[in-house]
Amino acid sequence: MSNEERIRKITAEMVEHLKAARAIADAAGDRDFTDAERGQVTELMGKAGALKKELDGAKADARTRAAIKDLGDGIGIVDKTDKPQPNGFVIPQGQSVGQHFIGSDEYKGLLATAPGGHFTKEHRVQSRPVGYGRLLPATSGQKALVTGLSDTSGGAFVRNDWLGLQVGLGPFQRPLMLRDLVTSGTTTTDTIEYVRVTGITNNAASVAEATSSGPQTVSGAALVNAVGGGYKPESALATVKVTTPVRTIAHWIPITKRAMSDAAQMLTLIDNFLLYGLEEEVEDQMIAGDGTGENLEGLANVSGVQTQAAVGSDLLATLRTAKTKVRIVGRSVPTGYVMHPTDVERLDLLTDNENRYYFGGPSGSSVSQTGAAGPLWNLPVIESEAIPQGTAYVGDWRKAILWDREQSSITMTDSHSDFFIRNLVAILAELRVAFGVLQPTAFVKVTLP
Secondary structure, eight states: OOHHHHHHHHHHHHHHHHHHHHHHHHHHTTSOOOHHHHHHHHHHHHHHHHHHHHHHHHHHHHHHHHHHHHHOSOOOOOOSSOOBOTTSOBOGGGOOHHHHHHTSHHHHHHHHTSGGGOOOTTOOOBOOOEEOOOOOOOOOSOOOOBOTTOTTTGGGGSOOOOOSOOOOSGGGOOOOOHHHHSEEEEOSSSEEEEEEEEEEEOOOOOOOOOOOOOOOOOOGGGGGGOTTOOOOOOOEEEEEEEEEEOEEEEEEEEEEHHHHHHOTTHHHHIIIIIHHHHHHHHHHHHHHOBSSTTOOBOGGGOTTOEEEOOOTTOHHHHHHHHHHHHHHTSOSOOOEEEEOHHHHHHHHTOBOTTSOBTTOGGGSOOTTOOSSSOSBTTBOEEEOTTSOTTEEEEEOGGGEEEEEEEEEEEEEESOSTTHHHHTEEEEEEEEEEEEEESOGGGEEEEEOO
């Protein structure tokens, strides 16, 4: 039975009970009800009241279904368990960030300003920012407009229900893993000061008992063997105070009001385009940022990072030698290699003198697997397009920190340029982060043969 049929059936039954009660009341006129009449009227009114509650519930269900239909199809059912995503975001209450935005009070409040959730040319659009628990300014120029009139834009989302393979923007995105490799931190200020260790001198030594109370006549390392003995050697820890500012990383896309109203799959644009774009830029800045202007100071431009030249034409020997430098010179325990996918391919294709693949070959696992122990000199290999081809980094990635000042947020408005008079809306994504390397000698930049 459909909801409409159910409403009609309940209404008819309630009317019959009310008619019967009124008939008894009319028959009694001005006199008091007899006990039998009073019992009948009470029973009929009780049934009518129960049916009225059931009718109100059915009508509420109908209104809810209508609201869902107005919002459009495409919101999938997801697991209710919070779990991290490869790009570093934490799913809020089992939802994607886009689904969280669609269900947020800010977005619902925005929809409440338009009857049925549909925005027309008479409506203004201005949402409050929606934050999430889990980065260069937008450039000027022409943007690719998302419109509901075109089948190659927002109009592609307005379609009949169908079952089949639905591909998002994932095929055009690279895996992002550097955020998971470094130490995560938070800050509540716009500038961070931290201590960077630039050198360690360990002069600890066995010290003989003093044989004389005479005054000190020598200094430095000579104290160890000075006449009279008992002098303890002095070690040194070279540090420098580093100040790094928090940088804003943001971008936006335009969308028509029609596309915004009709395309519930707008969450795809948020999850798989806007927020992904922020994280991709963060990863690039962590490696290649030059520290000037609004750029972060990336690892490639931090003074004191060790270097390793190619060991002949031996790729494996070069990478192993660099690992040793992290241990001996950097006095650190390396946690992984980061390499460009093309260089990882070179590793996968390495063979011995009998043409056997070192890392399993086509039927085996790639060298770029992750875990506590990886296949390359017992370290995991992380692929990242942020690393230039022909270069690799190995180090103790725990000694690099990414501080979150303001985590990712989404804001919508039509108060941009001439968007108000053109029925366009800007969807803005932004975050604010800072990046720092605590001990540069714990990292080695490797030039691959």
